[in-house]
Structure formats: C-alpha cells, structure tokens
Amino acid sequence: MERTEIEQLGEFGLIRRLTKDIKHQQLSTLLGVGDDAAVLDAGDRKVVVSTDMLCEGIHFDLAYMPLKHLGYKAVTVNLSDICAMNALPTQITVSIALSSRFSVEAADELYSGIHKACEVYGVDLIGGDTTSSKAGLVISITALGLVDSESVVSRSGAKTNDLLVVSGELGSAYMGLQVLEREKEVFQAAPTAQPDLSDHTGLLERQLKPEARVDVIKEMADLGLKPTSMIDISDGLASEVLHLCTASRCGVKVFEEKLPIEEHTYETARVFNLDPTLCVLSGGEDYELLFTIDQSDYDKVHNHPKLTIIGHMTEDAKELTLITRNGMHTPLTAQGWDGIVTGQQSEQGI
C-alpha cells in the first residue's frame, strides 16, 4: 500500500488534490473552493462563507497566547476573510474541542474573547459545537457575511496596469511573534525573570489581537471604490500577491520602498538581525487587505491615511518582480519562514 507523507504535498498541495474534482450541483453556489470565501446566491444579496481551523501546538502556543486573545483572534482572522470578498461579516459559528486539561473557567476565558470580537464587529454568534478532545485545543470557526450582488470582489479580477494597494502597515505582527518567542526562551532559561515587553506593546498587540479591516471595507464603499481583486494577508505579502497574480493571470511589480513598514517594526527587525522587507514578504498574520484598483481610482487611494500603493499589475504573467530600494529587479517568491532566516543570514553577510 502506497504511503505519501502530507508534508510532501504541503497544505496547498493537499487542498488542491482533495478538491480538484469538485463539480457544483447547486445553482446557488456562485463561487466555491479557492478564494478567501465562498459566495452563495440567496436572492438579492449574496452570502459569503469562510472557515478556519486552529490547532494548539500548530497555530498557537498557549505559553504566550492568553485564551481570551486566542478567542478574539480566532474570530477576527475569519472576519478578515469575509472582508477580503468586499463583504461585511454578520454571523459566526464556533466549534471547540477541549482536552481535560482545560477547565470551565478556561473555556469562559476563550469565549470572553470570542464574545468581545462579536461585540466589537457587530457579528452574531449563531451556533457551534463543544466537544472533548484527546489532546489539546482545537477551534473551528465559520464566518458568514452579506454583500450586494454587484459588490463581490474575488481574487481573479485584476488586469494589466491596475494599481496594487495594501491597507495599514505590514510586518509588525511577525515581529511581535519574534519578541514573544524570545521572551519564552528567556523565561524557560530563567523562570523567575520578569519579561520586559513594554517597548513592544504595539507589536505584541498586532500579533495577539489582530483586527479585521471592516473599517476599510466600509470606507471603500463610502468612497465608491470597488477593488478589481482582493485577498487578505495571512501568509505574508509575497504569497498573497502571487495568489492574486495566479487567479487574475497577471504579472506584478512591487516596489520595496513603498512597503508600509512602521519605524518601530523596522528597528526591531534590525535588532533581531532580520531583514524588514523579508519579514513583510514572508512573515504573515498581518490581516491587512491587499487589493488591486483601476488606475482611474488613483485619486481615491492617493494620500488615503489607511491605504498605500505598493506596485502595479503587468501583462506578462511570468513577471513577478520586486524592485528593491537600490533598483534591482528580483523575483518575488513565496518563501516560508525559512526564507526569513536565509534573509537574515544574507543580511548579516552584507
């Protein structure tokens, strides 16, 4: 009997393999697997559905992720997927599996974060499941949203010369994780040492309590700005840019000097011997929105305090280029976190 390890395919490879033969039978299925969320036809409005599963030891480490923050984050990362379809999130379902290590009070803590996120985003918790697990904590959340038929934005609508835009700032969530991991090592070496995280509260908040950019979706609607394609940044900017290019059959030019990196993020990366640009390209967990707009919408985005133009789409689908500060053209590749370490080493070599 053949045995292929899942690692050989990777997560995306496994998903492609498991979903490649799907044929839709329902007229109400407008968009299925392969975007940030599915889109269903329910009459005059569209229902957007996204789901995510988080496993202890894989997606979170309770050594530095308080349960309340974990609950909050588990909700917001799903709401971010709904936003990435240009929809507004409306409901969630939450399923959790808990091992006997967890008390009722621990479940309360987790749900206090879930309820807080619902309150902040005006989203209703409408169902779920609570069960025992043999090991650790698993959280599975499905988010639903609503959007007018003509407003749905998928990953596939970008065209040549569209401007590439990102919301907020990038790289700080990844640097927050680095700070937490360093503190965990310090703690393990000397458990009585008190961590001093006060210099990094902004970075930690970005890692522990990311927000979904519902505000950006609403502001774009107010501006009459409809992106031509959109995705949220969960895996690092490079990977998400490539998803847009693949889905839209475009190439891209991204300008390193345009990347919105806050000074504190930049300085902290340097202290950690990391390349700030590689942290942005490969770090992930920013939960900002990455989208393309028609050039005619330039004025709506130019000087917008929450939006930054970082590049533009090109005709040649093979052109996936980062233009560095010194004008070099380098291929934009979706490196995993290993790539950041490589970057660190080459940085040190400079």
Added chain:
Amino acid sequence: MERTEIEQLGEFGLIRRLTKDIKHQQLSTLLGVGDDAAVLDAGDRKVVVSTDMLCEGIHFDLAYMPLKHLGYKAVTVNLSDICAMNALPTQITVSIALSSRFSVEAADELYSGIHKACEVYGVDLIGGDTTSSKAGLVISITALGLVDSESVVSRSGAKTNDLLVVSGELGSAYMGLQVLEREKEVFQAAPTAQPDLSDHTGLLERQLKPEARVDVIKEMADLGLKPTSMIDISDGLASEVLHLCTASRCGVKVFEEKLPIEEHTYETARVFNLDPTLCVLSGGEDYELLFTIDQSDYDKVHNHPKLTIIGHMTEDAKELTLITRNGMHTPLTAQGWDGIVTGQQSEQGI
C-alpha cells in the same frame, strides 16, 4: 484560582454557560444558538447553518470506522441538522486537522467519502481548511441549506394534542455499534480471527453509513405537510423528545408499542442482553427526523411507509411519560448510555 471540571457541567451545560449572554446585533439573524441549525435572512429565502465537530477517540474509533465511511457520515450528520429545520441542504465547508500518522492516501480516503455524500445529496463542497494536528484526526463541518421563509420549522412550535411522528426505524444504529464493539474485543483477543459480520450488515450500515432524511423533507413538501416542530435524532429518542417539549413548553405521551423497531434490531438487542426500548430511547445516532404535526394532518401521515406516529403532545409541561406495553406510565428521562446498561441489568433481573 477556581477550577471547575468540564465534566461537572456536561456538554449541554457548558454550551448554555458559554452562550447565555448572546445578544444578536444583526437584523439578518432570525434564529441563533439552541436549535438544530441557525436561520439567517437573506431576502426572499432563508439560509440555514449548522456545524459539528468530530474528534478521534471521542466521536469515532478508526479501529472499526473506515475513513471513507467516516467522511460520508461526517457530512450526513450535518445534513440531517439542516433537514431538521425543514430545509434542503445545499453546501458544506469541511475543515480537517490530521496528525503525521495520516498519509495523503488516508486523506484521499476520507475525502472520497465526503465527495460521495456530496454527490448523493447534491450538495456542494464550497470551502474549508486543512491543517496539521498534534494528535489524531479532527473533522469540523458546516452545512448550509435553503428554505422558503414560510417553511422554516424550529423546535418550539409544538402545541397540545399535536401528534408526535418519527421517520424510519430506530435503535439499529446503536445495535450496529454494539456489534462492532464486540468484534473489536474478539479481534483484540485473537487478532487472526476473521470477523463474521454477515448477519448484521443492515445494523452496521446504519452505524457506519447513516443517511440524512432529505427524502422525507421532500415528501412532506409534496404532501403539503409542514411539521409544527422538528428535531433530528442524534442523541437517542428520549433526549430529543425532551428537547421538543422544553422548547415548545408541552408535555408528551410516548407509546412504547408504537416505536418503530425492526425485528432484527429487536432480536440482536435480546442476544446482547439489552432492552430494545432503552436502546431506542437512549442509544442515538439514528439520524431520523422526530417532529410534531397538527391533528388535522393525520391522514397525510397515517399509513405513510416512512412515518410512524409514536405519541402526542400534552398540555402539562411536566408530563413527560412513556406508556409501556403493559400500560404502565413511566417517566421519560434522557438517560445516557449508562442508562442502557442499567436497563440491561433490570432486564436480566426479569
């Protein structure tokens, strides 16, 4: 710091505690936590949403549950919840966490059952998540369905003198589990012994490959029959009858002699020294529909090959009564599987 074990509250207690303060903020949320599925307003039709999480070692044992069957069953139990709202299932999302014990081929097997269920029920797989886990297999499925506004049926609409009706037959899935557990013991004692399960294929199929009663929902629509309340039978008949009574503020009389138990189920229960009625009341996993209808609909149900009238609702909400074959009135209580063993012992005592 206080610590309450989750076992002290139980699953229902924990869910109540974690969801007691929910206040809906969205106009589109018509029905939230507390029924088989949530109901959302999306215009002319309603969207029904249900979610379930299955954990290895808790909900399934891969020693006797082939992965393909597990995938099939994980889907159908969710579709059953959609049916229980009188809706037709249309889409699912599937999230799985797999430990390194599982190969790509194992994931293929699991998904072959998931795809099979989608094909059989005409349901689209529209999204999901695939991730690693530290231990075992976790499957989380969210099902969506559509229903006309005026056709939604919740648990809370039953009224005095409504007839209590069940689809199909009961207890066979539980007896299938007993057969499998006995064979597992035999196998563990003598691993070279070949199991002889041929006498029990029907019971095993009911346990390993339960179906959602989409057919019953469609036939009731054709008959112009709209239940006044409905639930699906996942935890045993007694528990589900009590859910309908609580939600509808009614009492109930259930007649033991009316319970649809197939002869083979009955005989196998006897061979296993189990009380067939207790297997039905407390066994669970039948995934049949339990519902109430107005007396004026009696003719639509009477002599229907798939439906059996097993009792009626009463005014006194405290009257939760089973009328036994010999005319005794006994309280209908939601016993767990421990109750069946108790029943077994008293049976042996007779």
